[in-house]
Amino acid sequence: MTEQTLTAASNKLLCKVLSIKNLTPSVFQVLLEPKAPVSFKAGQYLQIYLSDSDKRPFSIASAPTDTLLELHIGGNVTDNYASQALAHLRDNSEVLVQVGLGEAYLRQGERPVLLLAGGTGFSYVASIAKTLMTAQDPRKVLLYWGLRQESGLYYQEELAAWQAALPQLQIVPVVQEPTASWQGRSGLVHEVVLADLADLSAYDIYIAGPFPMVGAVRDAFLAQGAVRQYMYADAFAWL
Ligand SMILES: Cc1cc2nc3c(=O)[nH]c(=O)nc-3n(C[C@H](O)[C@H](O)[C@H](O)COP(=O)(O)OP(=O)(O)OC[C@H]3O[C@@H](n4cnc5c(N)ncnc54)[C@H](O)[C@@H]3O)c2cc1C
The missing domain is CATH 2.40.30.10 (Translation factors)
Structure with missing residues (x-):
C-alpha cells in the first residue's frame, strides 16, 4: 500500500x-x-x-x-x-x-468551556486551548491542570502567551502534594473545581487524565449539576 x-x-x-x-x-x-x-x-x-x-x-x-x-x-x-x-x-x-x-473533540457553541487535565492529560487540553486561541473564540475558558508535584509543571511560557492572547482564559494549576513554597491551589484537581464552581450545568466539560481520575470526575461532576451530554472524555470508553 x-x-x-x-x-x-x-x-x-x-x-x-x-x-x-x-x-x-x-x-x-x-x-x-x-x-x-x-x-x-x-x-x-x-x-x-x-x-x-x-x-x-x-x-x-x-x-x-x-x-x-x-x-x-x-x-x-x-x-x-x-x-x-x-x-x-x-x-x-x-x-x-x-x-x-476519538469523540472528545472540541465542539462549537456558546457555552463556557471547562478544560480539566490530570498530568499528561494536559496534551489534550493544550490542543483545545490553542485552537480556541487561534480562532479568538469569545467563550469563557477555565483550564484546571492537576499535577502531583509543582516540579511536574511545564509549558509555562506557552501558558503565559495563551493567557495574553485570550484574556477570558483562566489557568489554574493544582498541585496534589505541594512543597511549603507552593503559592497556588492544592489537592486533587477535580476537588478544586468542585470547590470553585457550585453548579456545573452551564459548562461544556473536556476531561483527560489517568483513568481513576476520569472516573472520579464523571461521578462527582454529575452530582454537582454537570450535564452528561456536555461532558467529553475519550477515557469514558475504557471505563
Ligand atoms: C485516549 C487516550 C489518550 C492518552 N494520551 C496520553 C498522552 O498523551 N500521554 C501519555 O503519556 N499517556 C496518555 N494516555 C495514557 C494515560 O491516560 C496516561 O498515562 C495518564 O493520563 C497519565 O497520567 P499521569 O501519570 O500524568 O497523572 P498522575 O500524575 O497520576 O495524576 C495527575 C493528577 O490527576 C489527578 N488524579 C490522579 N489520580 C486520581 C484519582 N485516583 N482520583 C482523582 N484524581 C486523580 C490528581 O489531581 C493528580 O495530581 C492516554 C490514554 C488514552 C486512553
Whole structure:
C-alpha cells in the first residue's frame, strides 16, 4: 500500500520522528512530521503502532492547523505504557500512526468551556486551548491542570502567551502534594473545581487524565449539576 492509500483509507500514515526532548524529568515532548497530509479535530488522539497488534493512544497536543504532530508522553504511570512507546520512537526514524481518533473533540457553541487535565492529560487540553486561541473564540475558558508535584509543571511560557492572547482564559494549576513554597491551589484537581464552581450545568466539560481520575470526575461532576451530554472524555470508553 502506498502512503497516499494508507492516508486516504484510514488516516494511517508514516511520520518522521523529528525530536524527543524532556519537558520534565518524566514527561517527553515528541515532534512528528507527517509524510502525507493529516486531518484531525482539536482534542483527538492518535495511535502509535508498536507492532501490528500493539497500538497505543496518545493525545495530540498540536492544533489542527499546525504542521507537526506534538505529543506529551510519560507521567507517573507504573506500567510500560509510555516507556515502551518512547523506546519505539527512539529506535525508529519513522513510525506508523493513525490520526484523528476519538469523540472528545472540541465542539462549537456558546457555552463556557471547562478544560480539566490530570498530568499528561494536559496534551489534550493544550490542543483545545490553542485552537480556541487561534480562532479568538469569545467563550469563557477555565483550564484546571492537576499535577502531583509543582516540579511536574511545564509549558509555562506557552501558558503565559495563551493567557495574553485570550484574556477570558483562566489557568489554574493544582498541585496534589505541594512543597511549603507552593503559592497556588492544592489537592486533587477535580476537588478544586468542585470547590470553585457550585453548579456545573452551564459548562461544556473536556476531561483527560489517568483513568481513576476520569472516573472520579464523571461521578462527582454529575452530582454537582454537570450535564452528561456536555461532558467529553475519550477515557469514558475504557471505563
Ligand atoms: C485516549 C487516550 C489518550 C492518552 N494520551 C496520553 C498522552 O498523551 N500521554 C501519555 O503519556 N499517556 C496518555 N494516555 C495514557 C494515560 O491516560 C496516561 O498515562 C495518564 O493520563 C497519565 O497520567 P499521569 O501519570 O500524568 O497523572 P498522575 O500524575 O497520576 O495524576 C495527575 C493528577 O490527576 C489527578 N488524579 C490522579 N489520580 C486520581 C484519582 N485516583 N482520583 C482523582 N484524581 C486523580 C490528581 O489531581 C493528580 O495530581 C492516554 C490514554 C488514552 C486512553
